[in-house]
Amino acid sequence: MNKAKKLLNKYKNQSKKIKIIIFVIIIFAILFSLYMFKTSRALRVRYIDLEFEDLPKSFDNIKVALASDIHSGLYIPTSHIQKMSDMITENNPDIILFIGDYIYSAPRWFKYHNKKNIHRLIEGIKNLEAPLGKYAVLGNHDNYESKIDVSNAMHSNNFKMLDNNIIFITNDIGEYISIGGVGDFMTDDVKFDLATKNVKTNDFNILLSHEPAAPLAIAKKEGYNELIDFFVCGHTHGMQISLVPMPLIERLNKNRDYPLTTIYGNMQSGKTKIYVSSGVGVVLLPFRLFAYPEIVIATLKNKK
Incomplete structure (x- = not known):
């Protein structure tokens, strides 16, 4: 017992x-x-200064706001988008660049599009202004759900869509810069010939691409990187749930002539400076780890 x-x-x-x-x-x-x-x-503002030999002196110290992967919808309410817009506005940028993935209604395999998410997006960005304009490209989730709805939403907020297109911004003394964009690699055509049309090697050109890795490799292989001074991307979310803090990921590319990884941060490919944003929103799960959401305020300087 x-x-x-x-x-x-x-x-x-x-x-x-x-x-x-x-x-x-x-x-x-x-x-x-x-x-x-x-x-x-915990949305943050990251400030970076970048020097370019091709940037005209009259555009010296131009301030550019970058935002990507807003993902209005399932996990991201209007208030979070308005917070992003308020943070951008507080910094008085000359140009605003959006780099795709503006909505997210459900994981892709559900093939579901909630139009309310378009209205949330419109409401969240309606007060954004920039004296030299607002420019954008679409991302894979925009094309999965409704390219037309998202494009119309951006147009209604005076964003110029630059998917496989380019625009030249000329100032009062006749100096200019150009901003081009390619289609999303996963869901569209990537046409660097159209995104860099009429750009000379000594011109200053910003290139928007939602997805970083493949378009960057294409640009290098086909020689278009010689025409691109600043290559701006999103898509990766900095891994969103990462086991490595973003500053450490960024350090992997420090002093490298070509990025070892295009997950996040400030990097370079030859003469082309690259920034891959961690984005504003989330997908699949409403979580982030070691990959804070961000907007970027880049001050562009003339190096000469």
Whole structure:
């Protein structure tokens, strides 16, 4: 009997320990999830200064705001988009560049498009202004859901869509810069010939591409990187849930002539400076880890 009682007590003690362990794991999972959710809403402004030999002197110190992957919808409310817009406005940019993926109604395989997310997007960005204009390209999620709805939403907010297109901005003394954009690599054609049309090697050109890796490789292979001074991308979310902090990811490319990885950050390919944004919103899960959402304020300087 004593032996049986000891076994019973041992079983009870082990069962109690297991319950305590399970309870601790559940509490940790809840707290960790709350932390990742809070991180997903902790929108930051990153400031960078970049020098370019081709930038005309009259455009020296021009301020450019960059934002990508807003993903209005499933997890991102209008208030988060308005917060982004307020942070951009506070910095008084000369140009605003959006780099695709403006909506997110559901994971792609559901093939679901909620038009309310378009209205959330419009409401969130309606007060954005920039003296030299607002420019954008589409991302894969925009094309998955409704290219027409998203394009119309951007047009209604006076954004010029630059998918496989280019625009030249000329100032009062006749100096100019150009901004081109290519279609999303996953869902559209990537036409660098159209995005760099009439650009000379000593002109200053900004290139918008939602997806970084493949278009960057195409530009290098086909020689278009000789015409591109600043290559701006998004799409990656900085991995969104990463095991490595973004500054460490960025350091992998420090002093390299061509990026080792195009997950996040400030990097270079020959004479072309590159920035891959971690984005504003989220997909699949409303969480981020070591990959804070951001907008970027880039001050472009004449190097001469």
